[in-house]
Amino acid sequence: MKIKLLVEGGEMKPGPALSQKLGPAGINIGQVIQKINEATSSFKGLKVPAELDVDTSSKTFSIEVFSPPASGLLKRELGIEKGSGIQKKMNIANASIEQIISVAKQKLPNMLCRDLKSAVKTIAGTCVSLGILIENKPAVEAIREIEKGKYDREIKEERTQTSSDKKIELDKYFKEVKEAQEKLLQQEKAAAEAAAAEAEAKKALAGTPVAATGTTEIKKEPEKAKEEKPLAKPEKK
Numbered sequence: 001m002k003i004k005l006l007v008e009g010g011e012m013k014p015g016p017a018l019s020q021k022l023g024p025a026g027i028n029i030g031q032v033i034q035k036i037n038e039a040t041s042s043f044k045g046l047k048v049p050a051e052l053d054v055d056t057s058s059k060t061f062s063i064e065v066f067s068p069p070a071s072g073l074l075k076r077e078l079g080i081e082k083g084s085g086i087q088k089k090m091n092i093a094n095a096s097i098e099q100i101i102s103v104a105k106q107k108l109p110n111m112l113c114r115d116l117k118s119a120v121k122t123i124a125g126t127c128v129s130l131g132i133l134i135e136n137k138p139a140v141e142a143i144r145e146i147e148k149g150k151y152d153r154e155i156k157e158e159r160t161q162t163s164s165d166k167k168i169e170l171d172k173y174f175k176e177v178k179e180a181q182e183k184l185l186q187q188e189k190a191a192a193e194a195a196a197a198e199a200e201a202k203k204a205l206a207g208t209p210v211a212a213t214g215t216t217e218i219k220k221e222p223e224k225a226k227e228e229k230p231l232a233k234p235e236k237k
Contacts, residue, residue: 001025003052005036009043009068012036025054027061039065046072067110070126073103083130090181094133094174096167097142097151100124102160117155121146136173 003021012018012033022029032052040048046068054061067073075081078093097120104119113119124146127139134142145151162170 001054001056003054005050005052007036007040007048007050009046009048010037010041011044012040022052025052025056025059025061027052027054027059032061032063035063036065039063043068046076067107070103070107070123071130073106074123074126074130074132077103078132086131089184091131091133091138091174091177093131094136094170094177095127096162096170097135097154098159098162100127100134101155101158105158105160116158117146117152120151120155133174133177136170 003025005018005021014029014033018033019029022032036050040050048068049066051064051066052061053064071083074095075083077099078095080093083092100120100123101116104116104123107123108116108119111119111122113122121143124134124139124143127134127142132139135145137145146155
């Protein structure tokens with residue numbers, strides 16, 4: 001009997017929903033929680049997929065833990081809460097290639113990628129949808145560089161630590177990007193407010209009655225056609 005779960009990494013707790021899933025299997029829920037928390041302790045703060053394989057006859061079980069979604073791993077790695085939402089206008093972080101490799105290594109066991117380089121490309125693809133720069137460049141451009149072999153040495157050596165000097169450089173560049181983005185958003189907001197005000201003014205003007213000119217126009221009713229009198233009838237003698 002297989003039971004699929006989605007748990008808080010290292011912080012699974014008992015509850016009605018869990019009892020409803022595990023109760024029919026007849027296994028010790030406390031033991032399940034303990035084992036899963038131990039297996040997912042490295043994923044604290046993330047939603048982690050897990051699967052229980054239960055032997056209902058012996059009431060024993062085994063646990064298989066899968067890595068969290070790539071988006072969740074990236075957010076934790078970069079210290080961000082959510083994606084951009086407007087990727088073409090707003091970037092939310094600037095990752096080093098070492099950080100991308102780190103996430104790819106964590107995700108690789110549960111991916112269909114044939115090697116680490118393919119996994120790195122896949123993680124970079126997730127950066128595109130989240131609005132994350134890689135090495136001061138849009139993620140799409142970084143993917144092309146990965147394909148051309150620019151980061152083969154880092155990938156081969158499985159580098160996952162970013163040097164302090166490089167981190168300072170990446171942070172400095174992203175600070176400038178962030179300031180430019182905020183300025184652009186403010187300009188767009190001001191333009192939108194001006195357009196809305198202009199539209200309201202036009203709407204108000206269209207509903208305003210025309211002011212009197214001071215002259216009175218007397219409308220003449222059309223003259224009625226003169227009625228023709230009938231000819232007098234001759235008197236009878």
